[in-house]
Every structure is written in C-alpha cells, then in structure tokens.
Amino acid sequence: MSLEALPLEMIVFVVTAVVAVVAALLVVLHRNPVVNAVALIVNLACLAVFFLLLRAPFLAAVQVIVYAGAIMVLFLFVIMLLDLKAELHPPRAGAFQRVMAVFAGAAFLSLMVLAMRRSRSTFAMKEVADAGHGTVERVAEEMFRNHLVSFELASVLLLVAMVGALVIARAFAETPDPQEPSA
Amino acid sequence: MRPPTEWYLAIAALLFTIGVVGVLARRNAIVIFMSIELMLNAVNLTLVAYADSFGASDAQVFVFFVMAVAAAEAAVGLAIILAIFRRRRSTSVDDINLLKW
C-alpha cells in the first residue's frame, strides 16, 4: 500500500463523490444540453479520480483521454452542430412518466443497497501482495495473454462503427443548414 | 484510511440510478445518450472497485473493453441522431409515436 492510512484518501473520496453526484444530477436535470455535456465531463473526471484511488492508473488515463477527451468532444460537436435549444415544450409522453421514472429509480437503488448488504461477507479485504496491480504492464499482460481475441474484435468493432457513422452521417447530407427544431 | 469497497459500489449504484432516471425522463435524444454514458461509467466504477477488492486484473480489462464499445456506440448513435435531425428538425424521442393508439 503506497498511500498511508491517512484521512486524505477519505477526504478525496468524499469530495470527489459529492462532485460526481452533483454533476450527474446536472446531466440529468438541467435544461441546457451544453450544460449537460459539460457536467458529464466533470463526472467523468471524477470517475477518473476514483480510478486512481482504486489503483487503476492506466484506466484513469484511458478514461480521461478517450472518454472525456474524445467521446464527450464528439457530443459537444453534435450539440453545437444541431444548435439545440432547451426543451421548451411540455412532455407528450405524460408527466406520469417522470414521476414513475424517479420512483423506479428509487426502488432500484434500494434493491441495490439490499443486494450489497446481503453480499457483505464476500468483501474480505484482500492483502494484495503485488504492487503491479493496475499498472499498464499488468493490464497489458492480462489483455494480450488472455483476451487477445476480444481485443482484436474490439478493434474490428471500432472500424465498423467508424465506417457506419460515416455512412449514416453522409447519407442524409442533402438538406441545407439545420433550422430550429419544430416539435 | 481507505474507503471501504461498498462505498464505491454505493456511489456507482447511485450514479447508475441517476443515469436510468435520465434515460427515462428526458426527451432530448442526445441527453438520453449522455445518461447512457453515465450508466456505463457507473458500471465501470463497479468493475474497478471489484478489481481492486479482489486483486483481479480481468475486471480492468473488461473496463477497457467497455470503454471501447462505448466509444463505438456513441459514434454510431450520434450519427443516427444527426441523420434523423436533418429530416425532422427535432431530437425529441416523443416524435417516435407511430404506435400510439
């Protein structure tokens, strides 16, 4: 264990957790899509911090580079391109939907908590001997030794997605500049 | 003083739930997508927490793949939204209502 039993870790965790949750709420609740996107980026960053705390530095890096850096940028591009306004009109699927969504979420959450309580006994803190856990080398070793095929398939998947996105985005390129969304 | 693993799991569950609510409660397709990303990330967090707890590296590999897939999915999905938006000038998913009685 590199970090000492300092409350530092705890503090970091708590702060990051609060920020993450607030950001998540912003993603879901705020009207402005740009705010939503930025909040999501903040959330991803917080998660990266969590990864660091959990001895997964490589993944933290990948998270920031790929997720926050590429995917969210893509999101922002699309948002800007579409020039979305806020959701102006009242929902047509019924207000009931929103209420039920919250209720369902609460129910789900409580079930998750229950599940966690039930499985508490399996969480024996393990004394992990090696310090290489979570390093790039370890991850690479694991991946290329045991999951090579999956890796190759993932790369094929990315290729396919790329081509597909190009095709879809181009196929409907006849229309002029996008105007206001009329709902 | 390391936070117990359950706390990480709890945060993950909370984020996941928030993501679910976002998927169900928002009309804007892009925001729905973002909520999905939120959910995926919550799952990632769970996996990494367990990886740490058990000292297993396959969970981290799993997370890696999740991210790859999320990227692919985001790309294609946003392309679709773009295409649809060009047609209809709206991203509201409530416009998909041909099955309405």
Added chain:
Amino acid sequence: MLRWIWAIPLLPLAGFLANGLLGRRLSRRAIGTIACGAVLASFVLSVGAVVALSGAGEDLGAGGGPSLRWDPEHRRAQVTVGTWIPASAAGGLAVDWGFVLDPLSAVMILVVTGVGFLIHVYSIGYMHDDPGYSRYFAYLNLFMAMMLTLVLGSSYVVLFVGWEGVGLCSYLLIGFWYQDVAKATAGMKAFLVNRIGDFGFMLGMLLMFVHFGTLDIQTVAASAGGAGAAVTLIALLLFVGATGKSAQVPLYVWLPDAMAGPTPVSALIHAATMVTAGVYMVARSSVVYVNAPAALATVAVVGAATAFLAATIALVQTDIKKVLAYSTVSQLGYMFLGCGVGAFSAGIFHLVTHAFFKALLFLGAGSVIHAMSGEQEMPKMGGLRAHLPATYRTMLIGALALAGIPPLAGFFSKDEILGKAWEDGHLWLWMLGSVTALLTAFYVFRLIYLTFFGATRMSADARHHLHESPGVMTVPLWILAVLSAVGGLLGLPVALGFGNFLEGWLEPALASPLAHAAVEGSGHAAAGGHVWLLVVAALIAVAGWAVARTLYQARPEAPARIAARAGGLYRVLKGKYFVDEIYQAIFVRSFFGGAWALDRFDRHVVDGTVNGGGAGVQIAGQIVKLFHTGYVRNYALSFFLGVVFILWFLLVR
C-alpha cells in the same frame, strides 16, 4: 285372421304417410280415397277379427307370423310383433309391441273404425273447399292409427303411446286453421290441459311399475289382488289422466274450446273416440279399480258431478257446437259414473251409443253450419226444418237418442247406468244422474227448436246461400241415425226379460264383482224395481222435451223472461261458472309470473354474467390499452420496471 290385428292400426298409419308425404301432388279424389280406404280396410279387418274372436275355440294352432297367444278364459288373443324394451337380467322394465284383441278392445275397434269411416266420408264433403285438404286427412288418419294403438295395446306403455298420439292429433286438428290465432290457441290449450292429465297418468304408471314390476296390462290385472294404498293411489293417478283426456272436472276446460276445429274433428275426436279413451282405460283397468274401492268411488262421484255441472252450462249456451261440447262432457260423466259403480259394461255400452248419436249430432250441426255458410250461433238460426230436411230428420233422431227417449239407444244405455247405481244403493248418484237426464233432454230439444223451428232469424245473405248438404255428407248422417235408433239392441235390459248381449260379451274382459251380486239379485226382487226405474227414466226424458217445447216453441218469449228473472244464476251459467277465468287467475297468472321472473333472471343475471364477462374483458382491454402509448420512453420505463420487479422478486422473494 286374429294374427293380423296388428295391421289394424297400421293401415291408417300408411294412409297418414301417403297423404302426408305425397298429398300435395295428389288429386282431391285420390287423397279422399286413400284416407277413407285405409279406414275402411281397418274396419273390414276389425270385423273379420272380431268374428274370428267370437268363434274361436279352445286353441288356435301355432303358425307363421307374429306370435299369437290365446287365452280362452278371457277370450283374449295377443299378437306380439316385436320387442321395444327388452327384458334384462337386472329386472328393469320390459315392453313388447303387443296388440290384444279381447271383447273390450273388439267393441272399441269396431266403434272407432266404423264411426271413423263414416266421418272420413263426411269430411270429403265438409272439407271440400279447404286448402289444407291433404293435411286434414293425413292428420285424421294418424289419429285413427293412434287411437287404434291405444285400444289394442297390450301394455300400458303401448296404450300411452296411443294416448299421447291422439293428444297430438287433437292439437293438430283443433288448431287446423292455425292462421287464426284464437284457433291455434285453442289447440294449445287442449294439449296443455291434456298434458296435466298425462302427468298424472305417468305417475300412475311409474307407481305401477314400482309396485308390480311390470306395465303389461294382463300381468298387472293378475297381480292386482288385495286392496292397498299403493293400488288405490295408482288407480287415482290413472284416473287423473282420464280426467284430462276425457274432459272431466277439473280438466274439462279444453273441450269447449276444442270446437274451434273443423266439425268432423269435433265429431270424431271430441265425441266418439278420443275422449272415450279415458273410459276405455278405466274399463281396461277394471281389476285394478275393483281392488281400490276408494278410487272407484272417486270415479263415480267425479263422473256424476261432471255430468250435472256440464249439463247446467249447456242449458244456456248459444253456440250450437258449444252446447254439444258440454253435452259430451256431461255424457262422459255418465260413462264414468257407470264404471264407478262397478258397472263397467254399462259404461262401455253408453260409450258405444254415445258415439253413434253424438257423432250424428255433431255431423248434423256441421251440416247446419255448412248450410249457414259458417254461422254457429243459434239465435241467428231458426226455421231450418224446411230448408234442410235430411239434416233435420237425422238430428231429431240423434236428439231423441241423447235425451234418452225409448226405444232409441240412449235410453237403454243411460238407464243401465242409472239402474246399476240405484241397485247398489247409490241414491244420491242416481238422483244426480236423473236430474242431469232431465236437463239433457231439455237442452237438446232446445237446440232442435232453436235451430229448426220457429221464425227465421238469419240474415238475408245467409238465407240466400242456404242449401242442404250433398249426399256424401247426408248418407253418413242416415247411417248414424239408424245406429242411434237400433243401437239399444246391444244391451236390452235384463229386467224386461231380455239377455243383455253386450254385458255378456264383455264379461270375460271386465272385472265386475258388483255385477255378480247384481246378477244374483236382479233376477228376483230387484227386477220389479228396475222396471219402475225404466218408466221413471222415460218420463224424465219426455218431461225434458215437454219443457223445451213449451219454452221454445209454444212461448218463444218465455226464455228471455226467465233469464232476466234468474239474472245472476243465468250469468253464472252462461259464463260457464267462470272456471276458465278462475284457472287463468290462479294458475296461468302465477305461471306467467314465474316465467316473467325467470326471464328477468335469465336476462339480467345469466346473460348479465356472460355479458359482464365480456364487458369485463373489454374494460380490462381498455386498461391494458393505456399501456400502449406509442412512446418509446414509456416502453423503456416498462422494461425498467420489469427489471426492478425481477430484482425485487429475487432479492426479497
């Protein structure tokens, strides 16, 4: 010849099938010929069979054809053509298609086929212009077949087949002109009231089977010995059936309404044959009744009461057929009275003579109605004697016979009944019967005077169409008139020194312990008393005629005055004691009330449940429909709720 008795009911049945199936394509002549021919053939066969019966010796050799069993002691030949319900080891009911010819059924088949034939011939003329010609004769033949089955049956079950069959034909023929709702309703009334009686009959049969283990007439008679509550009950229940079929109190109400049918039908079914089925049945079951004195007494009392009551109603009726209908009810009462005092052969004797003169009267009335172009109300007739001579003369003979004026047939048969009643000490019954005889003579001559004498009261239009009936109608009238006149020869009274032929002939077939006592006593002390009774009876009949003559010929204005004076009594009689209205109020209304309630129940509860089920499904569908909003988000929510539910189920159980 005796082997062929099963053909007697079958020939009219063949006629029914021929006319029923092919009638549309046949000419009137062919239809009439088939129908009458079938009955004539039955008659000839019957005559042959009866002759064979009377001459039969101790044994008849076995031969081919249906099995023939001969019982010399009872002079009884039974031919079994097949098995209906086979005998089983378990001892259940076994019924054979058996036909029995013995003295009693011999008398019946001769009357039925003979009078039936005359009426068939008459119908050719009467129904000549009716569009339902073939249907009429088909039904009439069917009736003959059923009646003969009834009379020849060896088992109560076969008898009941005929019983029900004649009831059916009665319904079909009463409602023959079914387009008229009133007539069709009359047919229904007859059938329904009969049904009530039949129910009693069936209960009686059931009890009979339980008690005796069989429904074969001969077997039951052999084992009916010993009085017992069961036998009495059986006898009473069977009599309930007879009450319905033979129009006694309280089930007589259908007979006056049955006049809605064609007049030959009234003559055949409701005078000569079907209504006598009850009397036949009682006589056939004489052994049973003799062993149930209480039941026998009931029969006598009911018969006498009916005779009296019906006669009172007949006094004031204005429809010519209704007078005759109530007269029939009354005379049937006489027959039951005869059987009830143990004089079964007297009852049968009256059955025979009544068949003659009542059929005659009905056919004559039909002739009058035919001549009057359908008018049946006597107040609209009068003075027809000059225009319808043959009809008048024959009807006069019939009236004399019905009134019981010697030496016509009615006198002898009626007297024998009353004589037996007096001899056995049933003074009240004798009194009632004699008063009824007075009334009978009165009303029948009232009918004659109103119809044939006096000033003509008919409309000019009817007068114009007046014509005597054709030969095909008057010849049967004359034949019946002759029979009414000389029919008394069958049963000349012992008291005057003659041998009562019919009584002797019927003796092997009937149980008459009372007759034995009478035979012992009649030849001596009672003989003198009996002559006195004969004289009294004759005087009563003449007195009745005299009163009628006074009121309706000498002083025609008198009846109206008497009616006005009698006032309430007159109204009650005219309204037939309001029995129909009472029945309507008590039974029909309550039945309809129950039916209405059940209808409501059926519609609201039963149908309601079924419809409710449908409505429930519909509502459920409406509710479920709410889930199909068409919005993807709602569906996604449903998915998620499903997931939550599964998780809950797995975690919380």
